[in-house]
Amino acid sequence: MRALSRAAASDRSRAPLRTRTPAGEPATYRHLAHVVRAALRLFTREEWDAAAQLPPAGHPVIVAANHVSYVDVVAVGRYLIWSGRWPRYLGKAELWKVFPIGWLGRRCRQIPVERNSVRAKDALVHARAALERGECIVIYPEGGRTHDPDLWPQQGRTGVARLALATGAPVIPVGHWGTHRVMPGRTLTFPRPGQRIRIAMGDPVPLDDLAGRDEDAAALREATTRIMDAVTTLVEQLRGERRPGAVWDPRVGARVPRTAPPTAPSDVDSDADKG
Known part of the structure; x- marks a missing residue:
């Protein structure tokens, strides 16, 4: 991984928002990005790499990241927007019932997941359509915030692998650390100021040899293992x-041996778990 440069990270995180809003995107998303920037500048010190592996706007991409805190969504989202892409998150449908989260989710065209229901796979249909439009999809392969006692990434689910193998879109791993200090634990709390958040991006996960095998359980397990290893x-x-x-x-x-199979292929990933 390329070393994080504090100077370069500081310059990028402090820079004005220059990412062009996609055609047809309501102004809500851009306004939200400015609000998030102000909040993170107030409560955190952000250190980013150059996000050099991120494809330019108009090219489909799946971003897979680790998940340790409620702050992850806004921290990683801001990093991606300031790197040139407006992300679409897969999030649990229950959030769409909470104002203003649900209203913002609909306005910013985020993708709800009906967890533990026959409609759960519908989210992957919408995510696939977004990729066909050349958009950036963000998925937390763990299916929610990690339960690991030391906050290491937990075992991944196969939704991101299924989407990648079906579409051929590149999977770009993103790792971050520090958001758990801003808002620790598994409940919403007032952010702790002065915390450092570090975010880095890796090279695309090699999946070409598994392309098109999105109904093959062994291929899905192998792809999930590669993605989680990269993250x-x-x-x-x-x-x-x-x-x-x-x-x-x-x-x-x-904890189980890393050779154990991941959660069943029918499971769909989301940006937050139930608690």
Whole structure:
């Protein structure tokens, strides 16, 4: 991974918003981006890499990131917008019932996921349509905030792999560290000021040999393993630590060998879990 440059990160995070709003995008998204920038500038110190691997606007891309805090969505979203892309998140449908989150989600064309229902796969249909329009989709492959006691990425679900293998869109891993200090725990709290958030992007995950095998369980497991390994490697580098030898499996509430299969292919990823 390319080393984070504090000077370069500072310049980018402090710069005006120059990313052109996509055609047909309501002004709401741009206004929201400015609000998020002000809030993060107030409560955090942001350090970014150059996001050099991110395809330019108009090219489909799937961004896969780790998930440790409620702050992740706004921190990673701002990083991507200031890097040239307006992301579409997959988020649990329950949030669409909360004002103003639901209103903003609809205005900014985010994608709700009807978790634990027969309509859960509908989210991947909408995500695929967005990719066909050349958009940027952001998915948390863990399916929600990690339950790992040390906040390492937990076992991934296969929704992101299914989407990537079906569409051929590149999967770009993003790792971040520090958002858990801004808002720790699993409940919404007032942000803690003065915390440092570091974000870095890796090279596209190699999946060409698995392309088109989105109904093949073995291919989905292999693709998920590669994606989670790429994300975890970035987190290792940001933390300056080695990952544990086992990965947290939320189904059993413990770490299991990394060779264990991920959650069933029918599971769809979202940006937040139930708690």
